[in-house]
Amino acid sequence: MNLRSSMNPPEEISVRIAATQQDVSNPEAPAADRRRFDAENLTTLLYPIVFGVLILILWQTQVLHRILGADTFTLPLPGRILTIIADNAPEILMNARATAIVALTGLLFGSMLGYLLGVIAAVFPKWGIGGLTVVSAFNAIPIIAVAPILNNLTKDFSRDADTRSMLAKILVVTLMTMVVMSINAYRGLTELKPYSEDLMKSYAARRTDVFFKLRVPNSVPFLFTALRVSVPGSVICALVSEYFAEYIVGVGRQIRENIVLAQYATAWAYILTACLMGILLYAILLAAEGSLLKGRR
Amino acid sequence: MKKTSKGKSINLVALATVCALTLSLLAGCTGGAPAAASASAEASSESVAATAAPEASSTEPSASAEAAGMYYDAAATVESIVKDAAGKGMVGNWGLGNEYEIQALLSKYVQPTTFLSQAFDMDGFDDDSILLASAMTYNELGLVKNSYDGGYKYGDKVKAIDMNDEGVAMLEDNIFCTEAFAKANPNTVKAFLAASMKGWKYACENPEEAAQIVFKNGSSVSSEHQAYMASEVKKLVETDTKGATVTEYGKLDDAALQQTLDLAKKYIMLKDSVAADKLKAMTLDDIRDASYLAGSSSAGTPEKSSVSIQLKWLPQAQFMGYYVALDKGFYKESGLDVKIVPGGGDISETTAVYSGQVDFGVTWVSNLIAANAGGMTLTEVAQVFQRSGLVLVHKVN
Numbered sequence: 001m002n003l004r005s006s007m008n009p010p011e012e013i014s015v016r017i018a019a020t021q022q023d024v025s026n027p028e029a030p031a032a033d034r035r036r037f038d039a040e041n042l043t044t045l046l047y048p049i050v051f052g053v054l055i056l057i058l059w060q061t062q063v064l065h066r067i068l069g070a071d072t073f074t075l076p077l078p079g080r081i082l083t084i085i086a087d088n089a090p091e092i093l094m095n096a097r098a099t100a101i102v103a104l105t106g107l108l109f110g111s112m113l114g115y116l117l118g119v120i121a122a123v124f125p126k127w128g129i130g131g132l133t134v135v136s137a138f139n140a141i142p143i144i145a146v147a148p149i150l151n152n153l154t155k156d157f158s159r160d161a162d163t164r165s166m167l168a169k170i171l172v173v174t175l176m177t178m179v180v181m182s183i184n185a186y187r188g189l190t191e192l193k194p195y196s197e198d199l200m201k202s203y204a205a206r207r208t209d210v211f212f213k214l215r216v217p218n219s220v221p222f223l224f225t226a227l228r229v230s231v232p233g234s235v236i237c238a239l240v241s242e243y244f245a246e247y248i249v250g251v252g253r254q255i256r257e258n259i260v261l262a263q264y265a266t267a268w269a270y271i272l273t274a275c276l277m278g279i280l281l282y283a284i285l286l287a288a289e290g291s292l293l294k295g296r297r
Numbered sequence: 298m299k300k301t302s303k304g305k306s307i308n309l310v311a312l313a314t315v316c317a318l319t320l321s322l323l324a325g326c327t328g329g330a331p332a333a334a335s336a337s338a339e340a341s342s343e344s345v346a347a348t349a350a351p352e353a354s355s356t357e358p359s360a361s362a363e364a365a366g367m368y369y370d371a372a373a374t375v376e377s378i379v380k381d382a383a384g385k386g387m388v389g390n391w392g393l394g395n396e397y398e399i400q401a402l403l404s405k406y407v408q409p410t411t412f413l414s415q416a417f418d419m420d421g422f423d424d425d426s427i428l429l430a431s432a433m434t435y436n437e438l439g440l441v442k443n444s445y446d447g448g449y450k451y452g453d454k455v456k457a458i459d460m461n462d463e464g465v466a467m468l469e470d471n472i473f474c475t476e477a478f479a480k481a482n483p484n485t486v487k488a489f490l491a492a493s494m495k496g497w498k499y500a501c502e503n504p505e506e507a508a509q510i511v512f513k514n515g516s517s518v519s520s521e522h523q524a525y526m527a528s529e530v531k532k533l534v535e536t537d538t539k540g541a542t543v544t545e546y547g548k549l550d551d552a553a554l555q556q557t558l559d560l561a562k563k564y565i566m567l568k569d570s571v572a573a574d575k576l577k578a579m580t581l582d583d584i585r586d587a588s589y590l591a592g593s594s595s596a597g598t599p600e601k602s603s604v605s606i607q608l609k610w611l612p613q614a615q616f617m618g619y620y621v622a623l624d625k626g627f628y629k630e631s632g633l634d635v636k637i638v639p640g641g642g643d644i645s646e647t648t649a650v651y652s653g654q655v656d657f658g659v660t661w662v663s664n665l666i667a668a669n670a671g672g673m674t675l676t677e678v679a680q681v682f683q684r685s686g687l688v689l690v691h692k693v694n
Contacts, residue, residue, distance in 0.1 A: 074652070161426070245414065247413065247414065248412075253414075260393045260645050261393070261668070262647045
């Protein structure tokens with residue numbers, strides 16, 4: 001990423017004010033350096049893939065079962081899991097969509113609310129720090145405790161069970177993602193580069209200018225740090241809150257139903273779906289971060 | 298400053314793009330949903346149960362059932378009540394394998410087999426978000442009617458639809474173990490059954506004392522509710538689905554078991570094609586073995602003397618026979634050292650027995666059928682409850 005920013009000199013100054021320290025001095029990038037970077041990239045990608053394939057082979061050939069002392073009943077073979085996914089693709093997609101809507105809506109509201117809290121805390125620092133401590137206490141409440149409570153609290157929201165349990169699930173995700181975002185937003189808005197605030201003051205910048213031209217840009221990398229935690233977190237929250245929801249839908253609920261009914265192969269198909277959802281959303285986030293923050297990290 | 302403002306605008310654009318990306322993802326999800334969801338909802342529905350019954354018109358729900366007040370007339374027919382509640386989508390059940398009788402009843406009156414997920418309390422019924430709620434005669438029904446601690450005090454203001462009367466009864470609490478365990482330890486199984494049935498007999502003859510014994514052994518509910526439960530469980534143990542008295546405790550009634558299996562084949566929807574085929578081909582011989590109960594009076598020395606039994610739920614009078622047998626020393630007399638393992642919530646008793654964590658288990662026959670279809674080899678050795686304890690409860694005007 002460092003290489004790119006050095007190629008864009010006009011951006012350099014604006015970047016410097018907000019950028020992290022390592023980026024300040026960019027050496028000339030020789031071609032050899034670039035090649036090494038690509039090779040490094042390749043191996044970082046290759047090792048996990050080789051490891052994953054190895055595990056899959058051990059799993060399918062049941063060596064893994066012998067190592068773990070499991071049987072093919074509780075740990076079904078990958079082939080069977082994939083067959084179930086292929087056979088039930090429309091239904092699995094329908095459940096995955098329900099979970100994705102909950103996770104993403106909750107993530108959106110939670111992150112916006114969290115950022116707003118961060119802003120309030122940064123504007124009123126005396127109250128802010130105390131307030132954020134209280135907010136972060138929310139993080140200590142287990143989702144398992146929050147989900148049924150919110151389920152009961154949203155009973156009057158709608159006569160339609162699908163709507164009200166959707167709201168309850170979204171609220172759980174909102175609550176959890178809000179906390180992560182508010183703390184990171186506060187840090188991003190207040191942990192400025194040394195002297196940068198003084199520099200702005202020497203320009204006779206108004207408080208609003210300092211806020212929009214220094215604090216907000218400074219918070220963007222922190223925003224992504226928060227999202228790196230809350231994107232996978234939102235999927236997990238959505239899965240768990242589905243356990244308690246009134247309306248029976250979603251990947252999490254299907255995992256529970258199938259495990260209680262001792263249908264482990266089907267449960268594994270949904271577990272795999274949940275994993276893929278989390279990985280996909282995380283990959284989208286990384287891609288977005290890579291393209292939006294180029295030259296920043 | 299010009300330069301910084303440019304940097305700012307880039308950042309704002311970046312932020313906006315992130316939001317837009319998220320929004321478009323969402324829009325993609327919701328936008329695609331109506332068309333696709335309505336199609337797949339028709340085909341596969343949202344719950345475990347996939348078969349929506351032949352297009353039941355939800356506009357039809359008779360206003361007659363709701364002539365006066367918000368609830369049902371005391372004289373309203375079962376059909377009108379079920380149709381009305383199903384039309385409004387306000388039939389509740391816990392799911393997790395407890396829903397098949399409800400689905401059979403809904404199908405009987407040509408309604409879609411979907412239901413709301415009911416919590417393990419009756420708050421949903423109390424606050425009217427569920428009009429027709431599932432209840433066990435010995436547990437939830439008592440809580441709804443009675444006024445002791447934890448009760449909802451409805452008294453005569455509620456009525457119940459009985460699955461036995463509706464002809465959709467499926468058998469519930471049984472005793473099971475793995476086929477391999479039964480084959481390797483036939484005398485243990487026989488001795489365990491003999492002592493357990495002695496416990497059940499004693500408990501049914503002295504329900505109040507049995508309730509006290511259960512309460513003493515770590516009860517999850519009050520002693521008054523425990524006493525109510527004991528009196529109701531006695532009825533399930535001593536009466537069959539037709540209402541006839543049963544004198545032989547734990548008897549494997551093949552007709553009732555066959556009805557359970559037939560309904561299970563119709564309403565247990567397995568996504569795994571291997572398991573679904575296995576379920577389709579299942580016969581009574583795959584799920585029960587009556588020989589151990591028949592030979593229980595003449596058991597030899599137990600091969601394994603220290604055994605455990607996994608309950609389906611928390612310690613309560615639903616399982617009074619085992620607690621009585623333990624308390625009165627019936628197990629000890631048979632040369633057994635028995636440990637009772639309470640269940641609750643999402644405990645999967647079939648998995649616990651299959652994996653060898655416990656030797657015996659109490660489950661509903663439908664759960665055993667689903668587990669065997671999934672690849673387990675469990676066998677039922679006694680049927681403790683001779684009739685279904687599941688009812689649908691509704692308020693009356």
